[in-house]
Amino acid sequence: MLADRLARGSGKRVIVVDKRPHVGGNAYDHVNEAGLLVHRYGPHIFHTNSVKVMDYLSKFTEWRRYEHRVLAETPKGRVPMPINLTTLERLYGRTFSAEEAEHFLRSIAEPIANVVSSEDFVLSQVGRELYEMFFRGYTRKQWGLDPSQLDRSVAARVPTRLSIDDRYFTDRYQCMPLQGYTRMFERMLDHPNISLALGLDYQEAKTTFTFDGLIYTGPIDEYFGYRYGALPYRSLKFRHEIRDEEWHQPVGVVNYPSEDLPYTRVTEYKHLTGQQHARTAITYEYPSAQGDPYYPIPRPENAALFQRYRSLADATPGVHFVGRLATYRYYNMDQVVAQALTTYETIGATHAEAQTANAA
């Protein structure tokens, strides 16, 4: 995004460095050996309420409508997630109006005066039985931590609904880039002022190139040589499979909250991409402490450590820290796009100020 803005918007020459051999970061998708479009780093599902973000990305892609739906595997079968009226109906074998569900949930919820952790959040909404069925095991696997050790914001990503809306997201815009994310990024980067240095580590790049500004999207602790110690990030391992069946599961993602299984969810891409094919591609996600950093881990001590790095970042002129890893925020894709566009505006303002100062 910033390469595009700086090149197309400000006439800058830009080198995009990535240690991976491809563009697009974790949103990278590609056609596998069976001819199926898959996401190498797990499912990336686009949704936003921002007209600005939608307009910006639409310069580089057309879209296909896709509303994401998720089922969770429970002892009572597969039920829609987030918890909604249909989920309750399947679990308890009776229908619920919104008022009845509200009353029922209030009767099983645990009163918690100060909702701090993800455990507090879920218990205070739906009580212990549903907490254990849907959240406890999934979260312990995903983060290697108990929900009581994570900020409420983590579980609050998946709030309970008093309606039959079983979509995973409620955003105004929900869609997938028609020809995939990689194609979108390729078009974004297709400009004479933009060159790519792929398969190159930042440490090597910084001694190879001369530059007068830097957009840094790697882990912020790494940038500062882990001066205050390592910031924790959570990683994932993926098991990609091609199956000799047309469809593997009824929806894009099935969640597996049980701690008896090592993976958290299975994605079947054809639901997301709309591709028609006699075979199908799926991905299992295995959370891991080792491997590339994917998620910052939202909890107070990590936020405090990040703030120390952020103070260093604030005192580092000419370097802009952007994205999940560099700003240590559990951002969705649209939030990262918005952050990048805001950063571009900041750079423009700083640049204009510097020019005014030089002229004076």
Ligand code: UDP
């Ligand atoms: N979560 C859960 N059970 C679920 C779905 C989500 O416990 O069935 C919790 C879990 O802690 C997860 C968080 O909610 O990490 C956020 O879920 P989301 O689907 O937004 O995760 P992401 O797609 O970002 O990995």
